[in-house]
Structure formats: structure tokens, C-alpha cells
Amino acid sequence: MKKVVEGSHAVSEAVRLCRVQVISAYPITPQTHIVERLSEFCSNGSLKAKFLRVESEHSAMAALIGAASAGVRTFTATSSQGLALMHELLHWASGARLPIVMAEVNRALAPGWNIWTDQTDSLAQRDTGWIQIYCEDAQEALDSTIQAYKLAETVFLPVMVILDAFFLSHTYEPVDIPDQSDVDRFLPPFRPSFRLDTRAPAAFNQLSPPNVYMEMRRDLQDAMESALHALLSIDDEYRSFFGRSYGAVEAVHCDDADIIFVTSGTISSTCRLVVEKLRRDGEKIGLLKMRLFRPFPYSLVKQWTLKARKLAVIDRNFSFGASGIFAQEIRAALCNEPKRPLVFGYVAGLGGRDVTPELLEEIYWKTKTSAHPESESLWMGLQHPAPAA
């Protein structure tokens, strides 16, 4: 059924359809609409879940770690400072191999206080062992949330479904909301083989000395690597159920492109328009949309970019003292290839600054006319340029 819903509520609908059993959350803009709608579902009985109104994001994640360890399907949502506060427990969730799903609405970190979109919050969690899926629109947010449960419960890793603040979380779009009966067939009830059970007492997450710890980490990495294949097959199955699929990356006109934009999140939509326009003007341009960031889809990135001459990676995030994070990862993916494109790392749109079609065109022409990137990160759309060194 098609309904016009807010991006946040598309996630709430998906959580309801997945019959999540324990939800625990703490308010932070711009994530709040997701859990407010879920509270409504719990109170009007359309979702039979226990909603824990905890006193912090840290406790929100801790409570889900408890609930998931006891064997139920769980959900939370957060943003920015809330995610940063959760950091320690993100490691606990993945290390304990718990299939927790979290919606994370990308918001800039303070200071200065800024509630607008910026991916540094989620990307700073890249080493926590969470699968990360970046969404472009409300439909994808809904579909990714449903896929996330199946993926998490297949590989036993937690999944973060990531949405841009406001551009996606607070925008209304027509969204096809699947039937409950179809989702029930796609996503069976969660029944883990191990859980806290007084009939089969066992200890979880205990002291793990050097003789076992490394193998546990390697197992986690194996699960991460298997998540790429698992996602692709879950995505295929999803298409057979619901008629939509997204892949781990999406390549638009990449076959014969000289220059390829690499994007994630809502900038991808703006970029699609720019690519179509430039194509009409005869430019050999393509777009690679990164949907999956962890596990990093090395093979697919290589498959689609190696023939191009230059990549223009748009990073709405920054790693201080280094460069944009997608650019770093793309460079790392390509570095051992004898013939590889130049990687231009553009930093744009931090703290919610608009990334307009004009800016993307400027990036295109700058990439085309530069023989080489003049530095590791090229900051675009600044109001005052950096002072001369």
C-alpha cells in the first residue's frame, strides 16, 4: 500500500512490520520522530513490544544488549551525541554477536551545536563491528530496515540503518508499505540457538584470555565478510517478495565513464540529476552510490571503478588529520591495482550545508580539468577559503 509518510516514519513502519519485541530509546533530534511513532504503535496495540524509556542512549543500547541476549528482536534509534555516547556498547553488541538493529540519523557533532546532517557520527563508529547501510530515500529506509533484521539474524551482527538528518528523516515521500503477511513470510520469528536460559545455564561475554580472544575476533571478521554475500542474496529475495532491491552499491553509467562520482545518502539523488544532465551534454560521467559501508564492498568498488580515469568521492564527513572517510576507503580498495583511477576526495555539505546541483557540477569540472588532486581533501562550498600556508 502506498502512503505519503515522513522518512522517519518509514523506519517506524518497518520496525512494526518486523514485529520487534523490545524497543529502548532516548530522545535526540532528528531521530525522535522514529521512536515517537513506535511509542504510539506500542500504546495503541499495533505493535506488541515492550518500550523501555531509559535515561540515556548508553542505557538504551545496554538494555537491548540484555534483551537480545535473552533472545528477542530489538530496536533503537539515535543520532550524533547519542551515538557517540553509545560507543563502548556498540563494541559490546557486536562482540557478543547480537543482531540488534538501530536507525541512526546522521547529525553533526558539537561544538558548535548543529542538528543538521553530517556523516562523521556514524563513520566514527566504523571499527565497532556494526554493519552500516546508508539510505537515499524513505522507501530505501523502510526496505533496508526490514532487510537489516534478516541480515543481522543471518550473520549474527548488529546493523545500523543510516539516514540523513532532515533531507531524509523529515521529508515526506510516497512509500510503498508492504503487507504484514508478506513481511512475516520474508522474516521468520527470531529464535537464536543461544540465549540466557535457566534450563541451560551458560556464561556470556566473560573473560577471554589471549588464547581465545583473537579467534573470536577472527570469527567476527568472517561474519562481516559473509555479510556482503548475505546482503546480496537477502536483497534478491526481497525483490522477489516486494519488487525492490538496491544491491550493496549502485552503479549508474559506470560502464563507459571517464569520471565517476562516488556518493552515499541523499546526495546520491542530487547527483543522479547532475549525471543525467552532464550525460545529455556528452560528458562521460557515472555515479557509484555506496549503500553498504561495512563490510566494505571492495570487489564491487573495484569492478565498477577500475576502468574510469578519475573518481570524485563526495564526503559529507571528515577524519581530522586525514581526509574524508569514503575517500580513504576507496583509495585503500584500489591501491594494489596496477592501473587505477585517480581519487579526488571532496569534502562537502558538513553540518547540513546544502550540496546543490551547481556545486556537484563544479566538482565535476574541477575533477575533469585537474591533472591530479591538489591535496588529499578538497573542501568545497566554503565561505572563506583556507588561509595560505
Place this chain on the structure above:
Amino acid sequence: MESNVQDREYMCSGHVGCPGCGAAIAMRFLLKALGEKTVMVIPACCWSIIAGPYPQSTLRVPVLHTAFETGGAVASGVRAALDLQGDRETTVVTWAGDGGTFDIGFQALSGAVERNEDFIYVCYDNEAYMNTGVQRSSSTPYGAWTTTTPGQEWKKLRKKNIVEALVAHRIPYAATASIAFPEDLMRKVHKAKGIRGSRFLHIYASCPTGWRLPSELAVKIARMAVQTNIFPLYEVENGVRYTINYMPKGYLVREYFKLQGRFKHLTDADLEEIQRMVDEDWELLLRKAGLSPGAAGPIATPSRASVPFRG
């Protein structure tokens, strides 16, 4: 006296707690009183080690080890999941040290009991961060040496009154207990088990290692703490109804301090000051229990005749 201690053990021998560890004794009695339908949540503390490394476990009940500051929140989640699965029988217990309770875990604990989450939170109190090597916590008493309050920097602040902090949340049940009074301890665990909502047990658990105390005195020192009113045994129901379970014999606190290396720097004047604080706290507690300190009889503040310890 007939014993009501059941034979069944839920704690295995061979754990790696130090000899005389009060926290190990406390757990043993707790589980005897709770039985097998128990899920234990253990945030970082000495018990993270005592409970055994992967793939072993010292306990015959399910154990969820968790981050230092999460005892209140993780137990909330476990309870929610059990409820959803229709399991109302299993008791969820958080077992945390004083650091995990008084300090870093206080927010999650306060949040959980404000929501009146249905679980028992047990703080075994050894009055410092022992797992990391004897650093001060807000439970460390006035006068104590620790590695972060060394030399003349010994702690000159009072111990946080955690039971009062919990009582202020008006939880259904809060009580103190001691490893030196196992029957009282188990009676309280039993009572807590039969109540719904948030229940808090503050167990005095001596730590020979951190207190610089011969291990064979672990139980004796705990008994002296009760007999001197340093650690009174009492219960508070619904935040208002106080019951004092043990009336003191009138022993002086200096006897208690003398036996432990962590207080050996204290002067006579310091000990007098501490005696004054202990008396003050005791009188406050008597008033809360509706008993008047000045009154005659066994209820009243004991006379300070130097009664010899027989503990």
C-alpha cells in the same frame, strides 16, 4: 539453632577470588537463597574474574557479563525479554561492586529504579575499586588509605550513603546485609525475591587484599562493622518503613580500625572524629526507624563502656 541454609550449591569450588574474599562468600549465600531460576548480570568488577574465564563458569545459573556502567540498564532489558517470552518466574539479578553501583553505574541504576524495573540489584561493597588494584570509590570510608588516596592524602570525605539514595527513589525494598550474618542475608534475599519491582541489597563484603587484612579475619571484621554501627543492618520498605535488624552491643569503632592496614595511619583524634560520625549516622537511622536515641533500653545508643569484642 536450626539452620535454614539449603545444601544445594550454585557456586562451584575452584573460583579465583582471593582467600577470604567476602564477595565470593556473599555470592554463595545469595544463590542459595535465590535458587536456579535466576539470571545474573555482572558488570565489570572483581566478580568478572571470579566468575571464571571462557569457556568455564563458576556459577550454575546463566550469567551475562556486561560493561561497567550498565548494571541497571542491562537487567531492564533482560527482564523485558523474559516478560515478553512469558517467563515471570525467573529472577533477574544485577551483581555489581561499589564502583559499579555508587559511581559509574549510578545513572543507569537510578534510571532503572525510577522506572521501578522488576529486578534485584545487589551491590557487594568492598569499599574501593578492587579489580583495578584498590583505588578509592565514593564508597571508600572516611580515613581509608587506597592507591589513589595514599599517605597523607587518605580519604577525608564520608562514604556515600547509597541505601538512602535508593530509598529516596521510593523503591519497594532496600536493605543492608553482611557476610557475617548469613541467615539475615538470605532472609533478605528471600524477601526481595518475593517482591515485584526494584529491590536493592547492599551487602558488606570484606576484601582482605584491599583492606590489608589477614584473610582469616574477613568474617570477623564484617561482624565488627555491624557491631560497631559502622555498617548497620536494616531494611526500608517503600521508601519509608525502616526496620533495624540488629541492635549494637556498644563496641568502639577503634577496635575495628585497628585490625586493618588501610587505617593504620589514623591518630587517636582521627578515631574520635570517626566515632562521632558513626554515632551521628546511627542516631539518624534510629530516628528514621521511629526510635529515639535518648530513650532507655536496648534500643538506645549503647553506652561506650569498653566492652571487649567476642566476635
